[in-house]
Amino acid sequence: MQFHSACLQELHDRxxxxxxxxxxxxxxxMAEGSITxxxxxxxxxxxxxxGNLVTIMMLRVFQRHGHTPIVIVGxxxxxxxxxxxxDAMRRELSDDEIQENVESILSIYAQYIRxxxxxxxxxxxxxxxxxxxxxxxxxxxxxGSLFTINRMLSFDSVKSRLDREQSLTFLEFNYMLLQAxxxxxxxxxxxxxxxxxxxxxxxxxxxxxxxxxxxxxxxxFGLTAPLVTTASGEKMGKSAGNAIWLNEAQLPSYDYWxxxxxxxxxxxxxxLRMFTDLPLAEIAELEKLEGAELNKAKAILxxxxxxxxxxxxxxxxxxxTVASLFKSKDTGYSLKGQDDNGNPIVETSLxxxxxxxxxxxxxxxxxxxxxxxxxxxxxxxxxxxxxxVKVDDAxxxxxxxxxxxxxxxxxxxxxxxKKHAILIATQH
RNA sequence: GGAAGGAUGGCCGAGCGGUCAAAGGCAACAGACUGUAAAUCUGUCGACGUUAGUCUACGCAGGUUCGAAUCCUGCUCCUUCCA
Numbered sequence: 001m002q003f004h005s006a007c008l009q010e011l012h013d014r015x016x017x018x019x020x021x022x023x024x025x026x027x028x029x030m031a032e033g034s035i036t037x038x039x040x041x042x043x044x045x046x047x048x049x050x051g052n053l054v055t056i057m058m059l060r061v062f063q064r065h066g067h068t069p070i071v072i073v074g075x076x077x078x079x080x081x082x083x084x085x086x087d088a089m090r091r092e093l094s095d096d097e098i099q100e101n102v103e104s105i106l107s108i109y110a111q112y113i114r115x116x117x118x119x120x121x122x123x124x125x126x127x128x129x130x131x132x133x134x135x136x137x138x139x140x141x142x143x144g145s146l147f148t149i150n151r152m153l154s155f156d157s158v159k160s161r162l163d164r165e166q167s168l169t170f171l172e173f174n175y176m177l178l179q180a181x182x183x184x185x186x187x188x189x190x191x192x193x194x195x196x197x198x199x200x201x202x203x204x205x206x207x208x209x210x211x212x213x214x215x216x217x218x219x220x221f222g223l224t225a226p227l228v229t230t231a232s233g234e235k236m237g238k239s240a241g242n243a244i245w246l247n248e249a250q251l252p253s254y255d256y257w258x259x260x261x262x263x264x265x266x267x268x269x270x271x272l273r274m275f276t277d278l279p280l281a282e283i284a285e286l287e288k289l290e291g292a293e294l295n296k297a298k299a300i301l302x303x304x305x306x307x308x309x310x311x312x313x314x315x316x317x318x319x320x321t322v323a324s325l326f327k328s329k330d331t332g333y334s335l336k337g338q339d340d341n342g343n344p345i346v347e348t349s350l351x352x353x354x355x356x357x358x359x360x361x362x363x364x365x366x367x368x369x370x371x372x373x374x375x376x377x378x379x380x381x382x383x384x385x386x387x388x389v390k391v392d393d394a395x396x397x398x399x400x401x402x403x404x405x406x407x408x409x410x411x412x413x414x415x416x417x418k419k420h421a422i423l424i425a426t427q428h
Numbered sequence: 429g430g431a432a433g434g435a436u437g438g439c440c441g442a443g444c445g446g447u448c449a450a451a452g453g454c455a456a457c458a459g460a461c462u463g464u465a466a467a468u469c470u471g472u473c474g475a476c477g478u479u480a481g482u483c484u485a486c487g488c489a490g491g492u493u494c495g496a497a498u499c500c501u502g503c504u505c506c507u508u509c510c511a
Contacts, residue, residue, distance in 0.1 A: 263465075264465060265463095265465050266466075267465095292463040294463080294465075295463060295464080295465080298463095298465080376475065377476075377477085378474090378475065379457090379472095379473090381477095381478085382457090382458085382472060382473080383457085383458065385458095385472085387458080387459060388457085388459070400478065415457090416457080416459085417458095417464070418464060419457095
């Protein structure tokens with residue numbers, strides 16, 4: 001597809017476009033000048049994971065081309081919970097929880113998008129500000145009259161819930177009206193003419209576009225991104241049963257880097273386009289790599305993605321650990337002398353756990369639990385029986401095996417090839 | 429308000445008095461092979477315990493029984509139909 005607007009062209013080339021309400025008119029509007037567009041998120045979780053990254057990156061491209069992003073915090077809608085893509089009703093959140101989530105999530109957005117006062121700087125609005133004061137009767141009369149149940153029932157989010165014989169409350173059913181109202185309000189107050197979101201938002205977005213057309217007599221647009229799945233068809237964002245969180249508090253940068261490093265061969269090009277700022281020509285070159293050579297592209301993907309989420313400063317430590325661990329098959333840490341208590345100072349991006357020196361010699365299974373590599377002692381034993389456990393790269397074959405205090409008071413524990421932890425024996 | 433059906437491990441889903449820590453599938457974890465990839469094959473997959481075994485678990489609370497995921501009673505929630 002060819003566009004006049006460089007922004008839309010890039011969004012398209014990088015694979016961000018799934019559906020659009022009107023390609024031609026949106027293209028014309030974006031080519032003509034700077035427009036304002038928004039995405040919304042509901043602060044129903046503490047943090048965002050890589051699954052949420054698609055729309056964030058979309059907004060980033062949008063801003064890079066001189067357009068103005070608005071981020072809507074769904075403080076009001078969070079009280080309702082969007083039924084789209086959800087099997088069952090979510091529990092209600094307290095105001096405090098919501099506020100906490102908002103702050104944590106906005107700090108993540110700030111990594112990717114420039115907020116401020118200058119033109120094309122993004123700004124944040126909380127839909128609770130206007131939704132909380134909506135009068136029920138007025139709302140029903142002024143906006144409810146513009147929606148038909150017939151149409152609402154035809155939306156996928158609603159249909160799938162009904163088809164699966166799961167309840168859909170009236171509260172949730174109203175979600176789409178409120179989202180449409182948000183868009184309408186932004187259109188009127190901030191001349192916002194584009195709403196972006198995941199493909200599951202299509203129905204909600206279209207409602208807003210229609211509401212704007214009916215009430216403001218203006219054209220507004222909707223643009224959705226495809227649901228990003230991995231080559232094996234998995235919804236993106238989980239690994240080893242854990243979500244890949246974007247913030248460091250919930251996922252160490254080393255693990256974040258590893259997530260990208262372990263990308264499926266088939267996903268490398270696509271992910272480079274969506275989740276890094278690298279020029280498309282460069283990505284095309286990287287994509288040509290074959291076989292083991294592709295690992296270079298994966299490392300670049302990991303670097304770029306980590307740089308965005310965690311900042312450039314996170315990289316050196318990760319690189320050092322990776323080089324030690326995988327390239328020279330070394331320990332994965334380096335010693336930097338001793339502290340005042342005579343305990344070793346260790347530099348590594350692997351998880352670190354402390355054990356008092358007095359507890360040595362200690363059963364390896366127990367160490368695995370302290371280091372967080374096993375959830376229970378039984379699990380630790382199972383790992384040992386499966387031949388997965390190593391202490392300082394020496395295989396542990398007996399579940400009763402003990403580890404003795406190493407001379408430098410540091411040892412590396414491994415479960416499998418990729419999961420490691422550093423244990424430091426401390427005096428106090 | 430009435431009637432019928434349902435609730436099982438992370439998810440789906442079988443079981444319908446003992447042989448049930450509960451088939452099968454998915455997901456996950458580990459091993460082998462590789463390139464920190466995929467595919468494939470193998471093993472593991474409630475907790476504690478070296479084994480024996482103990483404990484906790486089939487929506488919640490009671491009961492019947494030598495014995496209950498399975499039967500009975502009450503409750504909660506869900507779905508469908510009628511009003």
